Amino acid sequence: KAGVTQTPRYLIKTRGQQVTLSCSPISGHRSVSWYQQTPGQGLQFLFEYFSETQRNKGNFPGRFSGRQFSNSRSEMNVSTLELGDSALYLCASSFTSNTEAFFGQGTRLTVV
Amino acid sequence: GENVEQHPSTLSVQEGDSAVIKCTYSDSASNYFPWYKQELGKGPQLIIDIRSNVGEKKDQRIAVTLNKTAKHFSLHITETQPEDSAVYFCAASIGLEAGNMLTFGGGTRLMVKP
Numbered sequence: 001k002a003g004v005t006q007t008p009r010y011l012i013k014t015r016g017q018q019v020t021l022s023c024s025p026i027s028g029h030r031s032v033s034w035y036q037q038t039p040g041q042g043l044q045f046l047f048e049y050f051s052e053t054q055r056n057k058g059n060f061p062g063r064f065s066g067r068q069f070s071n072s073r074s075e076m077n078v079s080t081l082e083l084g085d086s087a088l089y090l091c092a093s094s095f096t097s098n099t100e101a102f103f104g105q106g107t108r109l110t111v112v
Numbered sequence: 113g114e115n116v117e118q119h120p121s122t123l124s125v126q127e128g129d130s131a132v133i134k135c136t137y138s139d140s141a142s143n144y145f146p147w148y149k150q151e152l153g154k155g156p157q158l159i160i161d162i163r164s165n166v167g168e169k170k171d172q173r174i175a176v177t178l179n180k181t182a183k184h185f186s187l188h189i190t191e192t193q194p195e196d197s198a199v200y201f202c203a204a205s206i207g208l209e210a211g212n213m214l215t216f217g218g219g220t221r222l223m224v225k226p
Binding site: 004006031033035042043044045048050055056058090092094097098099100101102103104105106 | 143144146148153154155156157158161201203205211212213214215216217218219
């Protein structure tokens with residue numbers, strides 16, 4: 001069974017630009033969660049999508065958004081990039097609520 | 113909201129020794145506690161988890177204990193090997209109401225010296 005796939009693995013963007021990251025969950029999983037990982041703040045929850053609906057949202061500005069498609073694939077978008085958005089963005093896939101979450105390898109975003 | 117504290121931040125052990133990492137959580141409604149191992153350049157890997165209706169769970173050299181009264185849980189690794197070297201994260205979830213939202217501890221860098 002294939003794991004969680006995140007694309008791209010690496011991205012370099014300029015301040016003010018926007019970026020879209022993609023996540024394909026494990027086959028059959030309906031929940032996709034996104035996390036930001038930085039050396040200073042650690043792993044922080046961004047949002048979760050389940051059956052195309054955002055179920056929970058972390059404490060991040062509105063520049064961070066996401067969506068989920070009918071095949072459970074998810075995208076997250078960051079608009080008006082800031083230097084502080086440089087981080088590893090991780091996607092986690094779960095079968096349903098409150099079940100084991102399996103992470104992808106992440107997308108390393110660098111904002112210059 | 114939930115707050116998870118993890119100690120120590122770094123841990124160095126000799127190969128074959130045991131390693132213990134401890135976490136405390138603040139929200140008594142939390143009922144699911146996974147542990148993740150993250151190697152350099154990779155995403156976190158789920159290694160073991162425990163739910164609040166269980167006090168201890170073992171999987172080969174790894175065990176997790178949970179004390180709901182004190183609101184803390186621990187990861188125990190016995191007979192450590194160099195390949196156990198990684199960063200370990202504990203996490204807590206409030207359960208169905210919170211969907212799959214995990215609150216993570218700050219991480220423990222484990223170094224196993226051959």
